[in-house]
Amino acid sequence: MAKNYELLEHTADTGIRVKASDPEGIFRNAALAVFDIIAEALPGQKATKPQKFHIKLKSENLEELFVNWLNELISLSAAKGLIFSGFKKIKLDGSGLEADITGNNVSGYKVNAEIKAATYHELKLEKSDSGWIAEVIFDV
Amino acid sequence: MSELWEGPLEKIDDFRWRISKTYKPGMRVPGIIYADEKLLKDIRHDKAPEQVANVAFLPGIVNASLAMPDIHWGYGFAIGGVAATDIEEGGVVSPGGVGFDINCGVRLLRTGFRYEEIKDRIEDLVYALFNMVPAGVGSKGEIRVSSKEERQILTKGSKWCVENGYGIQDDLECTEENGAIAGADPDAVSERAYERGKAQSGTLGSGNHFLEVQVIDQLYDRDLCDTFGLDQGQVMVMIHSGSRGLGYQICDDYVRGMIHCLQKYNINVPDRQLACAPVKSQEAQAYLAAMRCAANYAWANRQCLMHLTRKAFEKVFGTSWEKMGMYLIYDVAHNIAKIEKYAVDGKEKNLCIHRKGATRAFGPGHPALPERYKKTGQPVIIPGDMGRNSYLLVGTKKAEEETFGSTCHGAGRVKSRAASTRSTNLGALLKELQSKGIFVKASGRGTIVEEAPDAYKDVNDVVNVVHNAGISKRVCRMRPLGVIKG
Numbered sequence: 127m128a129k130n131y132e133l134l135e136h137t138a139d140t141g142i143r144v145k146a147s148d149p150e151g152i153f154r155n156a157a158l159a160v161f162d163i164i165a166e167a168l169p170g171q172k173a174t175k176p177q178k179f180h181i182k183l184k185s186e187n188l189e190e191l192f193v194n195w196l197n198e199l200i201s202l203s204a205a206k207g208l209i210f211s212g213f214k215k216i217k218l219d220g221s222g223l224e225a226d227i228t229g230n231n232v233s234g235y236k237v238n239a240e241i242k243a244a245t246y247h248e249l250k251l252e253k254s255d256s257g258w259i260a261e262v263i264f265d266v
Numbered sequence: 267m268s269e270l271w272e273g274p275l276e277k278i279d280d281f282r283w284r285i286s287k288t289y290k291p292g293m294r295v296p297g298i299i300y301a302d303e304k305l306l307k308d309i310r311h312d313k314a315p316e317q318v319a320n321v322a323f324l325p326g327i328v329n330a331s332l333a334m335p336d337i338h339w340g341y342g343f344a345i346g347g348v349a350a351t352d353i354e355e356g357g358v359v360s361p362g363g364v365g366f367d368i369n370c371g372v373r374l375l376r377t378g379f380r381y382e383e384i385k386d387r388i389e390d391l392v393y394a395l396f397n398m399v400p401a402g403v404g405s406k407g408e409i410r411v412s413s414k415e416e417r418q419i420l421t422k423g424s425k426w427c428v429e430n431g432y433g434i435q436d437d438l439e440c441t442e443e444n445g446a447i448a449g450a451d452p453d454a455v456s457e458r459a460y461e462r463g464k465a466q467s468g469t470l471g472s473g474n475h476f477l478e479v480q481v482i483d484q485l486y487d488r489d490l491c492d493t494f495g496l497d498q499g500q501v502m503v504m505i506h507s508g509s510r511g512l513g514y515q516i517c518d519d520y521v522r523g524m525i526h527c528l529q530k531y532n533i534n535v536p537d538r539q540l541a542c543a544p545v546k547s548q549e550a551q552a553y554l555a556a557m558r559c560a561a562n563y564a565w566a567n568r569q570c571l572m573h574l575t576r577k578a579f580e581k582v583f584g585t586s587w588e589k590m591g592m593y594l595i596y597d598v599a600h601n602i603a604k605i606e607k608y609a610v611d612g613k614e615k616n617l618c619i620h621r622k623g624a625t626r627a628f629g630p631g632h633p634a635l636p637e638r639y640k641k642t643g644q645p646v647i648i649p650g651d652m653g654r655n656s657y658l659l660v661g662t663k664k665a666e667e668e669t670f671g672s673t674c675h676g677a678g679r680v681k682s683r684a685a686s687t688r689s690t691n692l693g694a695l696l697k698e699l700q701s702k703g704i705f706v707k708a709s710g711r712g713t714i715v716e717e718a719p720d721a722y723k724d725v726n727d728v729v730n731v732v733h734n735a736g737i738s739k740r741v742c743r744m745r746p747l748g749v750i751k752g
Contacts, residue, residue: 137682263341
């Protein structure tokens with residue numbers, strides 16, 4: 127499957143650039159990128175029963191919401207031992223977010239990297255002529 | 267995103283370079299970078315100098331925004347940055363000035379073995395260590411603790427380990443802050459942080475964390491080596507790890523809150539990752555109380571890792587660790603904020619010292635040092651990359667005068683992980699390391715190529731600068747024999 131993000135060079139850490147036609151798409155693509163960096167599904171593994179979570183966040187603005195969204199996913203994934211792959215209902219309302227996400231036990235994956243957190247350093251989330259674009263650097 | 271930094275650097279002397287306070291409106295003090303001409307080329311290669319200038323915006327910052335020769339581009343602070351803020355003058359604490367891996371640090375222990383005695387057992391030893399010391403992303407430890415015990419660890423640090431049979435009293439004396447910094451409040455730690463840190467005590471982690479069996483290949487100061495009980499050809503063990511998921515979550519929790527402090531306290535910084543609050547504020551006090559919990563967790567973690575290391579040696583050599591002389595030289599934090607006293611313009615002041623990828627380096631006679639190191643100065647442990655060297659240094663009075671008792675923390679990355687992966691052939695690298703007598707075992711192949719020696723500056727160049735600048739002093743150098751990576 128073609129990657130829906132580009133990796134950005136950073137001396138100590140890792141960054142991504144994602145594009146989408148709307149902010150919801152940016153939030154979804156960035157979430158997919160995070161878990162693509164963290165892990166890959168092991169071939170031939172029987173999928174475990176997916177676990178569902180409802181995420182509700184409120185922030186001061188869209189950029190802050192974006193960082194908090196990614197950090198909530200990273201944190202929840204580490205705390206519960208899950209790799210998230212389903213981000214089907216992402217609803218943005220001003221600076222609030224609600225989303226239903228699903229994840230599977232990490233045992234069905236080969237873990238390639240640890241992302242400690244998303245940072246505000248050189249954070250970008252903006253509308254351009256061709257759609258929306260976001261850049262974010264992770265501490266890895 | 268990486269590009270050449272072309273800002274003005276004024277030469278102070280052969281090892282110090284100044285970024286003028288006039289470089290950017292809003293800088294309260296100049297930036298000072300410790301480097302020689304050779305390292306400066308690497309330093310200009312990314313945005314680290316810009317970050318040194320950004321840190322100079324912090325309210326209450328004293329003297330200068332400092333950078334050590336291993337400086338490289340981080341997020342918010344450069345990695346290798348030191349900043350002191352004056353608490354009485356509205357000085358701030360910034361969680362970004364500590365980082366997500368709170369109290370990432372290093373410990374060094376000696377053994378009674380000489381290289382010739384164990385050179386044919388290195389592979390056995392590496393396999394035993396790899397099997398007994400949990401490593402890798404999200405690794406869980408054999409040392410399981412209950413929720414109640416986890417809270418105890420946050421206040422007691424390494425002392426909890428010693429009370430539970432994972433070490434001896436002597437280990438505490440040889441650990442910065444005796445392995446437990448005062449002022450930790452477990453109630454300042456979120457449930458998510460507890461959950462994220464659960465079952466990770468006694469785990470190495472991943473990325474640049476490692477456990478190495480090393481041999482001393484160069485002595486620089488015979489008297490100091492004698493005092494530390496060290497000699498050429500002696501086998502050593504170095505452990506590099508931090509506060510794992512608990513620390514990451516604490517940083518995340520408090521950065522979220524401190525973003526709003528920028529407006530609340532009318533603070534102007536050019537990068538939101540430098541979010542901060544006055545040390546005296548409720549927000550800062552809560553962060554410091556939680557950060558200290560993570561720091562104590564990290565000291566306990568490295569203490570557990572040392573215990574497992576001693577057990578692995580016992581398994582391989584069939585004798586007790588005491589008989590193998592496996593005593594701790596010292597343990598240092600290199601991502602931390604501490605309240606320390608310094609003379610500023612002739613007045614003693616309480617300063618909040620941020621060390622983000624920098625090591626405390628107190629000189630001889632400092633009251634924080636244990637009796638055994640009062641004459642030598644504080645041991646400073648500098649890990650290099652897996653193919654070259656690591657160092658034992660001591661702190662100096664000059665460091666206390668110039669750098670708020672701080673020095674470098676390692677070699678410093680020069681290549682991104684992606685670039686290192688692209689340019690490194692795993693097979694060729696392992697063969698090259700093997701030809702140097704270095705045996706590597708890692709949980710993932712990716713980590714080895716990301717952490718290839720070429721991804722780092724030469725630690726010998728970095729240590730030359732801090733030694734020649736007088737902010738620490740070389741004692742001896744080690745080279746790796748066996749490497750365990752996450």
